Amino acid sequence: MDSVVIIDSDSEFHTTKSEFIIPSIKFEDIVEEFRHFLMEIYTKRRAHWLSVFDSDYRKLKCQVRFIQEIMDGKPVVSCKKVLVGELRRRKYEAFAKSVDATKTKDEDEKHDTGDDINASNINDNDHGCLFGRSIKSSSTVSKSKIAKRKAEHNELEPLSEKDMWCKDLDDEYAPTAMRSHKGGLWLWLPLSNSAMFTKDHTSHVAYERVYEPAEDSFLLLDILSSASETAFLQSRFFTTSPDPLVIEIGPGSGVVIAFLAAHASTIFGTRNILTGAVDMNAHACVATTETVRRAISSNAATASAAFLGAVQGDLLAPLRDRSVDVLVFNPPYVPTAELPSRGGSSRDGNGYKGEREAAGNSFEEDSYLLALSYAGGKDGMETTDRLLDGLPRVLSDRGCAYVLLCAQNKPEEVKERVRRGGWRVETVGSSGKKAGWEKLQIIRIWRE
Numbered sequence: 001m002d003s004v005v006i007i008d009s010d011s012e013f014h015t016t017k018s019e020f021i022i023p024s025i026k027f028e029d030i031v032e033e034f035r036h037f038l039m040e041i042y043t044k045r046r047a048h049w050l051s052v053f054d055s056d057y058r059k060l061k062c063q064v065r066f067i068q069e070i071m072d073g074k075p076v077v078s079c080k081k082v083l084v085g086e087l088r089r090r091k092y093e094a095f096a097k098s099v100d101a102t103k104t105k106d107e108d109e110k111h112d113t114g115d116d117i118n119a120s121n122i123n124d125n126d127h128g129c130l131f132g133r134s135i136k137s138s139s140t141v142s143k144s145k146i147a148k149r150k151a152e153h154n155e156l157e158p159l160s161e162k163d164m165w166c167k168d169l170d171d172e173y174a175p176t177a178m179r180s181h182k183g184g185l186w187l188w189l190p191l192s193n194s195a196m197f198t199k200d201h202t203s204h205v206a207y208e209r210v211y212e213p214a215e216d217s218f219l220l221l222d223i224l225s226s227a228s229e230t231a232f233l234q235s236r237f238f239t240t241s242p243d244p245l246v247i248e249i250g251p252g253s254g255v256v257i258a259f260l261a262a263h264a265s266t267i268f269g270t271r272n273i274l275t276g277a278v279d280m281n282a283h284a285c286v287a288t289t290e291t292v293r294r295a296i297s298s299n300a301a302t303a304s305a306a307f308l309g310a311v312q313g314d315l316l317a318p319l320r321d322r323s324v325d326v327l328v329f330n331p332p333y334v335p336t337a338e339l340p341s342r343g344g345s346s347r348d349g350n351g352y353k354g355e356r357e358a359a360g361n362s363f364e365e366d367s368y369l370l371a372l373s374y375a376g377g378k379d380g381m382e383t384t385d386r387l388l389d390g391l392p393r394v395l396s397d398r399g400c401a402y403v404l405l406c407a408q409n410k411p412e413e414v415k416e417r418v419r420r421g422g423w424r425v426e427t428v429g430s431s432g433k434k435a436g437w438e439k440l441q442i443i444r445i446w447r448e
């Protein structure tokens, strides 16, 4: 890592080069100077994660109970309204939309008692964790997932703030300290690793209908912040004007574009970048806006605050000609017999008919939105091919694009096709961890 973010004990942020770090600091010195500051951070962190683990655990238990009871024929699934009444009668816990993770235990217990089971503050969507998924996807909620959440909660609960800090130090994910050249002590906040970054900023995302970050998302974060890609991006955008426009197509939860916005100065060599996103899924657009907001506010020293927004749209359609400097796409890349469509709907110029009319959060609607995030049609390339065809129109003269491919997309053939279009293209990273069709790679496409 070339640049690091440091914070002094007056909470002032600085960036510096890693070669200026003098790591031989006594642990006791750090404790002494940063105790209050660190303990405050860990108190917040502890409360946040205990609440997330607990809420997830109870939600998963509800889902398993629901599946079991459906299989036993207990609640009769006729229409959503009847089912909601039945769930209330059976004292299913209600989870208020979007605030599940941060809701306090007291509030949840109130729902548990059933005292206000008919109260107007519980609406149909409060059982969304059950309706939001198809029975098929719910059946993957296994006992081991529940046990995992419970274990995470139990592991964290007895830890003090200081224990957490020590554990982070063991895992090499901890603030460490260094002496500044003036002799004072500075704390070094390392760039969070990709999984941790995701965990920290996406607890609001409804994964029933928005793609949950996975190995492909993490690979993008790792590659975009790698030494070679930051060198490439900085050489292209550090000194040039106007400020570069960075767009993610299909942001899903928003974790990738949030990472780029939050670490702008480390990745692009400047905080003066503009970011934005386009997704077909309106829920993804809402989630992205919040993920970016959270990531920017917790990375004040390196972030670009100029997020233009997330727009619902089809691939490059909302973008102006030659306007994009950096484009990122983790596409729906799994080969499927056909592309997803809503029952009986057909494409029209503005997307899918029915998309604008879709009401509520039906099984079908959520299944469609999730299919949109992975189903890639023939060779998994139908959507990616449409995007590649559109690149000459939207990329600026200095523009480049990062596109993720899996082995079944036939990456060598894809790269050859791109080259024939007059572009340079190179594989800049691969997952290398998984064999078979899931093996992933990221290609960079650019003009000299």
Ligand SMILES: C[S@@+](CC[C@H](N)C(=O)[O-])C[C@H]1O[C@@H](n2cnc3c(N)ncnc32)[C@H](O)[C@@H]1O
Pocket (backbone or CB within 6 Å): 211, 212, 213, 214, 216, 217, 220, 249, 250, 251, 252, 253, 254, 255, 256, 278, 279, 280, 281, 284, 313, 314, 315, 330, 331, 332, 333, 369, 372, 373, 374, 383
């Ligand atoms: C594999 S997910 C990637 C999500 C996120 N970028 C990540 O890496 O975690 C693909 C995303 O592309 C979106 N998508 C699929 N087809 C699209 C299209 N034609 N136009 C815009 N977005 C699309 C999906 O809704 C989904 O959010």
